Amino acid sequence: MKNQGASSAVYGLGFIGALIYFIQHAQNFWMGVVxxxxxxxxxxxxxxxxxxxxxx
Numbered sequence: 001m002k003n004q005g006a007s008s009a010v011y012g013l014g015f016i017g018a019l020i021y022f023i024q025h026a027q028n029f030w031m032g033v034v035x036x037x038x039x040x041x042x043x044x045x046x047x048x049x050x051x052x053x054x055x056x
C-alpha cells in the first residue's frame with residue numbers, strides 16, 4: 001500500500017474549506033445539509049467546471 005499523505009491532506013483542507021463556504025451560504029437547515037454533501041464531492045465539481053471551461 002502506498003503512502004498518500006499529501007493528496008489526503010489537500011483533499012482534507014479542501015473539504016474543510018468547502019464545508020465552511022457552503023454552510024456559511026446556506027439559507028436554511030436543508031441547504032446546509034446539501035452543502036455538507038457538496039463539500040464531500042467538491043473535486044467532482046472542480047473537474048466538471050474545468051472541463052466545461054476548456055470545452056472538452
